[in-house]
Amino acid sequence: MENPFTDEYFMKKALQEAELAFDKGEIPVGAVIVIDNKVIARTHNLTEMLHDVTAHAEMQAITSAANFIGGKYLKGCTLYVTLEPCQMCAGALYWSQISKVVFGASDEQRGFEKLGTQLHPKTQVIKGVLAQEASDLMVRFFASKRK
């Protein structure tokens, strides 16, 4: 039998979180953290609602997953996030020593790759998973804001 727990499977859950952000008028970015095929954190961007620039989906997911695990290192965990992490979130991922980061759409302007933020050497990065869906959601969000 085929393994149902693909990167696409979990990225769909992150996209569901991004939709929740969208509905709240937040820039629609969602994230989940998974260990042993189990979702242990699901979060979405809340920077507007909380008036807090640190409330990116990834930051909340890291805190939430660490709380679940009862330790600050996320070894064995995978983060799925709909948009490429920024410098802040990549910096947090560095400290967490997370095993794998999977992101959807690239952020050419503020993504960590272009800005050269260092991840932990043990962290594997996969990009472009359901990128079109994540990107469409962003485009739809900013179009709705311009109205």
Added chain:
Amino acid sequence: MENPFTDEYFMKKALQEAELAFDKGEIPVGAVIVIDNKVIARTHNLTEMLHDVTAHAEMQAITSAANFIGGKYLKGCTLYVTLEPCQMCAGALYWSQISKVVFGASDEQRGFEKLGTQLHPKTQVIKGVLAQEASDLMVRFFASKRK
């Protein structure tokens, strides 16, 4: 009369916070955020106690100051922190558009300057304020951990 509200004045308050971290067995980094010569946030590193890599002094200070202000941008604010911010904290400071960052000791390995993390173009940076005091505290901390 001389202005009593110098960078050293507020950095001493950040050092007091770092001492509190020290007493809890946390890497001793402290921070305060100031607006119009008034301290609106005082925090210290709590990564061990909270099992959370995002609980750096600066991150908590940003959240706390934004909460005080009731908005996510820290324009007109100054962060005083005893150690050079890391990538994560510098990335958060970028989003906050904070007006000024003053730090004590440099962090040659994990500080944002060497790693090239981008701050907001409007953010002024001053370094080396009471650097020796901050550095001495770190040395004392790691010496006590080796015993």
